[in-house]
Amino acid sequence: MSVCCGDGGPANAPLSDTGQPVSDGVEKLKRTPPVLSEVYPERAMWFVDNELVKVQGKASPGTAPISQVKINGEPASFDGTAFSFAPAVLPGVNVVNLRAESEDGERVVDGRSFFHGDVHAPGAVIDNAVQIHLSKTFLDDNDPELDDVAGIAEWFLTDPAFLSSIDSAIETDVAMLTPTLVTIEAASIDLTPANAALHVTCALTAFHVSLHVEGLGGLGDLIAGPATMDVSVANLTVALKFITEDGVLKIEPTFSKLKFTDFVLATENYPNLKENYPSLHDLMRGYIESKMSDTIGSMIAELLSSFLGGFAYKTTFGDENPVSVSFTMAGVKAASHGLNLNLSALVSSSLGLSGALPLKFGSLKTDNAVLNDEFSDEPIAFAIDDDLLNQLTFAMWHSGSLSDRVFEGEELKALGSESFPEVFQPLTRISYSTHLPLTVGVRTLKADELLYDIALGELELLLESSTGKRFSLSFNARTGVNVVVSEDGMLMLQPDIRPKYMDLAVACTEAPPGIDLGSVAALLRLGFPPLLKKAGSAFSFPMIGLSLDALMDSDLLKAKELKFIELKSRIAGPEKLILVLEGAAVFQAKTQD
Numbered sequence: 001m002s003v004c005c006g007d008g009g010p011a012n013a014p015l016s017d018t019g020q021p022v023s024d025g026v027e028k029l030k031r032t033p034p035v036l037s038e039v040y041p042e043r044a045m046w047f048v049d050n051e052l053v054k055v056q057g058k059a060s061p062g063t064a065p066i067s068q069v070k071i072n073g074e075p076a077s078f079d080g081t082a083f084s085f086a087p088a089v090l091p092g093v094n095v096v097n098l099r100a101e102s103e104d105g106e107r108v109v110d111g112r113s114f115f116h117g118d119v120h121a122p123g124a125v126i127d128n129a130v131q132i133h134l135s136k137t138f139l140d141d142n143d144p145e146l147d148d149v150a151g152i153a154e155w156f157l158t159d160p161a162f163l164s165s166i167d168s169a170i171e172t173d174v175a176m177l178t179p180t181l182v183t184i185e186a187a188s189i190d191l192t193p194a195n196a197a198l199h200v201t202c203a204l205t206a207f208h209v210s211l212h213v214e215g216l217g218g219l220g221d222l223i224a225g226p227a228t229m230d231v232s233v234a235n236l237t238v239a240l241k242f243i244t245e246d247g248v249l250k251i252e253p254t255f256s257k258l259k260f261t262d263f264v265l266a267t268e269n270y271p272n273l274k275e276n277y278p279s280l281h282d283l284m285r286g287y288i289e290s291k292m293s294d295t296i297g298s299m300i301a302e303l304l305s306s307f308l309g310g311f312a313y314k315t316t317f318g319d320e321n322p323v324s325v326s327f328t329m330a331g332v333k334a335a336s337h338g339l340n341l342n343l344s345a346l347v348s349s350s351l352g353l354s355g356a357l358p359l360k361f362g363s364l365k366t367d368n369a370v371l372n373d374e375f376s377d378e379p380i381a382f383a384i385d386d387d388l389l390n391q392l393t394f395a396m397w398h399s400g401s402l403s404d405r406v407f408e409g410e411e412l413k414a415l416g417s418e419s420f421p422e423v424f425q426p427l428t429r430i431s432y433s434t435h436l437p438l439t440v441g442v443r444t445l446k447a448d449e450l451l452y453d454i455a456l457g458e459l460e461l462l463l464e465s466s467t468g469k470r471f472s473l474s475f476n477a478r479t480g481v482n483v484v485v486s487e488d489g490m491l492m493l494q495p496d497i498r499p500k501y502m503d504l505a506v507a508c509t510e511a512p513p514g515i516d517l518g519s520v521a522a523l524l525r526l527g528f529p530p531l532l533k534k535a536g537s538a539f540s541f542p543m544i545g546l547s548l549d550a551l552m553d554s555d556l557l558k559a560k561e562l563k564f565i566e567l568k569s570r571i572a573g574p575e576k577l578i579l580v581l582e583g584a585a586v587f588q589a590k591t592q593d
Helices: 149-157 278-309 386-398 409-414 517-525 528-536
Strands: 035-040 045-047 055-060 066-071 082-085 092-102 107-116 125-135 175-194 197-215 225-245 248-267 314-317 323-335 338-349 380-384 405-407 427-434 439-441 452-465 470-485 490-495 503-510 540-542 560-572 578-589
Touching: 035 092, 035 107, 055 066, 055 092, 066 082, 092 439, 092 452, 092 470, 092 503, 107 452, 107 470, 107 517, 125 323, 125 386, 149 175, 149 278, 149 578, 175 278, 175 323, 197 248, 197 278, 225 278, 225 323, 248 278, 248 323, 278 323, 323 386, 338 386, 380 386, 386 439, 386 578, 405 409, 409 427, 470 517, 470 528, 470 560, 470 578, 503 517
Parallel strands: 045 107
Antiparallel strands: 035 055, 055 082, 066 092, 092 107, 107 503, 125 338, 125 380, 175 197, 197 225, 225 248, 314 323, 323 338, 380 578, 405 427, 427 452, 439 452, 452 470, 470 490, 470 503, 490 540, 560 578
């Protein structure tokens, strides 16, 4: 197929009916630009087996001989008919900018792109997708603010809704004790991470339990019936270990000890049990300390397990073209600096693309070393593998949300269609499809503060007018990008739209007869950066967070959320591909929608 895309002159020159730019109202003498044909790779090709890619094709002269052929700004091998060039390829989408010039100054350009690199199959599990570091200060910063795990646990242990869920029977040698009411005036918890363990010390002030006592014979029958237990201070020491089995986090106590201060047990039959039967009272104290030590230790372990397990959650975003995201807990390590959670991830979507697809395709796969456990000094930090980012962008593309999009009527006006150049008017419809997924890769275009390069390939734009005019263009671009977290907790891509720092290749593949294809491409080339800025907001994903509602059915809890604040982003790892988001978190009232 022949593609002729001569740029035909200045980008802002008007187009005559013959397709030539007009200067000062005088049409240039018509000259014919060169023609490109049989260009390879074809548009939107996939190379996933480390093949050597060579750009090649034919260039035919127009009104003058061809003086040179350039590909990505470099001279190509050209024998007067055929050209070839082996470009340096990068993982992901690669932009190809072809240009052939003739001796009379005419030129033809073509822009296209192809995918190169190893891939994850659609819906494959991404190992080491996210590393989470919870520092000692995030676990326990020893201040009253609800911005650490210890503070949140203290809040739970004094919440009546949570305490009302404590109803498991405590079996001793002489009686079965079933709580009917638990109240705690204040709780103080210290969490100290250590090698392969988390040490918990807990002081519960004004600890009251109403009980139903069922005697098991002997002394137990003497105290059967309603009873109360009051303790001025209950001091608990627990050591916890972490186990991950089949993606489920389990936290188990390896040691627990409970000691009561000012313990008083009173029953309906013996309201003065401590004074009247001190030996029996002391015996029951020992039983209860021993059994309740295990009960409260297991309760704290379960609470912490649910809390940390909230990072492994599932969510779906996108109404018309839903994308599903699922995180699984792969492991937890404890050390003196804090806790490290390792999550695998799976991002999937139903196929919403039309047209033929290659036999082997998927999201970009790169090899990254796992970061050192102490990869951040901030209270909480997330290390996100670029494979996860690429699986997210691939899933959006795979779902069809970036294809077959049509703008007409009011939506078309919102795009500023009335300001399009006269040659496209009266513009009544714009549609676009993206034939390659957006890919995220190492920063190569410029050494600056931007985190990654992103590459967009084969964005096909079709403009149609009410008079039957049709213009079809292919946009291909590589530019820098930052990744930020919005106020509503979404990861967002912010592309660099400065033309100077953008590798942009545009081709016009269809236009009405007499309209110069290259001039059309040049006109719309100027409008691509603002369009890319608007499109950047479409690439937003839910931030890894905590599903706190899973901890318990509490109206008070449902009004709260753990919100990450002041998260800053940077790139880490020897390959410069791991995104680190680090900052703080606060447990606060939920924001209203």
